[in-house]
Amino acid sequence: MSRKNLSPSTLKPPSNLPPRSTVAPAPPPSQPGNADGLMGDRERHRILMVCDFFYPNFGGVESHIYCLSQCLLKLGHKVVVLTHAYGNRSGVRYMTHGLRVYYIPWRPFLMQNALPTFYGTLPIMRTILVREKITLVHGHSAFSTLCHEALMHARTMGYKVVFTDHSLYGFADVGSIHMNKVLQFTLADVSQAICVSHTSKENTVLRSGLPPEKVYVVPNAVDTAMFTPAPEIPRSNDEIVIVVVSRLVYRKGADLLVEVIPEVCRLYPHVRFVVGGDGPKRVRLEEMREKHFLQDRVEMLGAIPHSRVRSVLISGHIFLNSSLTEAFCIAILEAASCGLLTVSTRVGGVPEVLPDDMVVLAEPDPVDLVRAIKKAITILPTIDPQDMHKRVKKLYDWHDVARRTEIVYDRAMKCPNQNLLERLGRYLSCGSWAGKLFCLVMIIDFLLFRLLQLVQPANDIEEVPDMVMALGEGSSAGDDIPGQSSRRWSTTC
């Protein structure tokens, strides 16, 4: 993985402006009037979200899909999620506010990804697209094989397609090269694409060869109702607690932690560390604790369930993020929402997330990180957690993300319909031999689709009756814990 920031030309936004990016990729500045004009004749979309990663897994992509779906449901659209079966959890499940989730029984084979059989998922996807009367397919995460297959089949069947990329990826090693080729194939014919930061947009455009006009930047958000700071209690100014919550793997900078923690503990006797999370690098951290006799100053909590992350965060004053690569970093946003001052490595999209006075940045180097922690400790008395929380609440909101995503959907629906021959031209331009291979794959997919239409005509697939909520919807997406609410229903056939 590349350690350096992949876009040296990306500037940090001026500190007096909120760190949000314009929705329209074209040079003119964002005009609020545009959004209002589009709201007037808003059409209701029926969206299929596809990704290998969804509840009961917990992570950035999973919570992004869930929160975005809930906010889109509030706006009046219909959302259905498609993912693979998790253990016994297979079939159709309903989540809060009528979010249907299809757990199709394809076994995951590697890193929670379903087996890529190219054409195997075509029948079930076609059935779902017809029975739910879907108008638009939204795929997430370049690492998800189900997403790539769904986007390919959706294009063959003529649906409009949107893709969201959640991570940065390298260019140099063999794995990256293959991954980028697959991405190039998928994105050759996508209607629109969304990235979570400007850095991520540059990375995606370079990897896939997509024209930049097609890529929109819609940052993630955080559930500020769930991540609130500790209530006003007098802080003991003697002891400072630095919190680290991340997976302890190489790309999250666990090796940097091993160098930084003993140094900081040596310089500041009144500083304590709390490390939450688990992973292959945990062993190194335990060794570091033993070697420097820091058992009473470094507390290792192990894997933390998502519902307990907030209580761990509010026990600290400073949040340390040492990732080596991040497209966006929801973790520091959660920390800022809880009123913690953040120290982070200046990689990827991290500089775009928080204003200058809420974060202290450093190069991914132990010496520079220690310097940044020193600076953070000196400015810590000036931080007011409640004020920080209020600012983050104004800056980041999932409803705003949903509104901006809706604008992308409207633009995607306006894209012209193209038949197979016109689309094949785009695939041919992907490469000298890769282009021909992609064309062959799409032609076979098209033929299989036609065969399927003969064997099982679309009229034979019944449409699912829409479920309508009988009670009023009062709660926001943040209040409901997924899977634990029950509502009264009625349906209209």
Add this chain to the structure above:
Amino acid sequence: MGENSFAHRKYMYFHDQKYPHEAIDIHHIEVQSNGAKRVFLSLLTAIVVGNALYLVLTKEKSVTLLFSSFLLWAFLRKLLLGKPVKKESVVIMPTLGIQLETLYISGRITRQFVPVSKILKPVLQECVTPVTCYWSLSLVLREEEELTPVFKELRPPLKMLIPVWKALCAATGEGSSHSRTEDSGDAEEGVRSETNP
């Protein structure tokens, strides 16, 4: 036959109203056979078998070719004709129980009786397989882990299942028009969804 009947694609639904429905209520779902498909299949049979025999006897190809062509014929037959079921019936006797019958093309009938005390609830649910997704009507029985499907071989459309489901609910005393849908995280079976058009 009955007063209430409608058709959808290859299925035909009958509601027998000869008897008073408090005593006995009968619903049938019949498969309409497609004459053209049968003719086509017989032609195909003749071609495949004839070709295989010709190759084996005159051109001295191996006998495995004959077997593989039989396999191909069997596969095509299954694909075109589907299951050999003529009709499935549900006989509802509110005081006694439910009788599920399957009538095959060959004339064979299989029956299953479920006493009314054993039935907990009839449910409509969506079944997802690796290649398709369809609605099915099942009975949840007391002290049994598996659901009992009402229509074992056929997959009739939802609008045929709904009157049968309503009749089953009335017979087993479930008659509520609004129903709860819960997201059960650890349920063995798929989520039950009850519809009310």
